[in-house]
Amino acid sequence: MPTKQRPYAFWGLPALAFALHGWQREYPWVLRPFFWNQKRKYGAILRPGLLWARVPRLFSAVAVLYGVLDRKSSPLSPVLRSLVTVRVSQINWCRFCIDINSATLAKRSGSMEKVEELAQWKESDLFNEKEKVVLEYTEAVTYSDQQVTDELIERLKVFFNEDSIVELTGLIAFQNLSSKFNSALDVPPHVFCKLPHDNSGNKQA
Structure with missing residues (x-):
């Protein structure tokens, strides 16, 4: 045989x-x-x-x-996309996602600084106004106890047109899908990125 x-x-x-x-x-x-x-x-x-x-x-x-x-022609810059994916991953406690997306953010931004400061973005001077309003929107969409307000949408419109806001929302929703999937199935980190401390920035229960 x-x-x-x-x-x-x-x-x-x-x-x-x-x-x-x-x-x-x-x-x-x-x-x-x-x-x-x-x-x-x-x-x-x-x-x-x-x-x-x-x-x-x-x-x-x-x-x-x-x-x-994540296409090259996205209206969202590579760094902005990575800020979103890392922050959602932190909120959803996805170890694999934090690992791989932090490595991507470090590569796209040229250093680990934004990775290390991301959980405390509100108090950090490393993030500009555009990045901060995107991160605020990311958290409002991701946290179940928050809501997206008309005022927040108006602040997004200072930097993005309506199509870009739809795409940003799609990216946030996708990363929630991905990180919750990996977290639920306990996918471990691959050690793409060595983080110096726990920077999840999650709310304490």
Whole structure:
């Protein structure tokens, strides 16, 4: 009887059976390019991708949405997008998201300063007025005990048109989806970014 060919051999990856939380799963071949690209970019296949990929159609939808929100032609600057993703991740206690998004923010901003000050952005001089109103809006959308006011929307309109506000809201909503998904399934940090202390900035119960 011929030996069964191991999937992914061409891509230099192990067989498509990964154990996460004791769950075993074989992944369809159509996901090979994504996993290969992750391994090339990060040196490993990331656990959130493996979890989303258990439902390939859901995985594809999430990947497309993320690609649109983080595209180069976005009306939101790369640093602004990263400020949003890190702050939402902090609020939702997503260790993996804080890790990977903090590393991205540090790369985009050129230092760790904004990463380290983000939880205390209201008192920090590192953030300009545009960044502060975006962070205020991010918190108003994310915290369940806050509401978005007309006054806050008017302050956003000083810096953004209506289409850009819709896109900003979509980014905040997506990061809430992503961080809550990873937090619920206890996805650990990958150690992309070594943070010197707990800077979650969450409200105390």
